[in-house]
Amino acid sequence: MKPVKSTARWDDWAALAAGLIVAVSWLWHQTIGPPTAALFLLGVAAVFMAVLALTHPELIATEAVMIVVGLAIFIAPWALGFTGVAPMAWTGWILGAVIVALGAVGLPRAIALHRRPVPH
Template sequence: MKKWTRWEDWVAIAAGAAAMLSTMFVPPMGASVALMLVLGALLVISGLVNLAAPGLVAMEYVQAALGILLIVSPWIGGYAEAMTFGAAWMSWICGAVALVAAVLAIRPSMQAHHDAITH
């Protein structure tokens, strides 16, 4: 598998960037800004690592875990309010996109890892 070509990792990077950039547009609540910036940045970094080294299976699980953390962060950070869901919806959507992309990337990453070892 060629470096810098996996669409799943580009999607995870876009989800992380969207989470980070959305903090400028949605009203801040609770710890939304901090959690979305940190988890978004970690998603971008993990996506770049996956693009640079496509055979690292563990990084796919890291991306999945970051997606899950982004999904649950509105409840952890206290910004899942009943009337204003802007930051919460961005966390849920970006986290779900990152999680789905990571799950879809696990098998190709395992194959790339297997091919790298056997050749």
């Protein structure tokens, strides 16, 4: 199997960075509580999925779960009731949408790599 060039994985690197920002965003939001913990855990999940996508580019599930995690980050401000905390809410909305888009960009490539014949 021919390795994929790292430059071809820009979307996974960007998703890794976005997830990391979500995970550590509590540092500048200066909030504590369930919404903060949820953003942290969702950010960690995005980082984990991005690392899996980088190390196993042929796995379709990594990109699909990345989209789901991004959607969860995006709806978290409404679902967890922190739309009134503007910095946290905007972090969720913007980076959630970015992670969804990055997962959608990587999904066709993962499908193509998954369907590629394995050399014997």
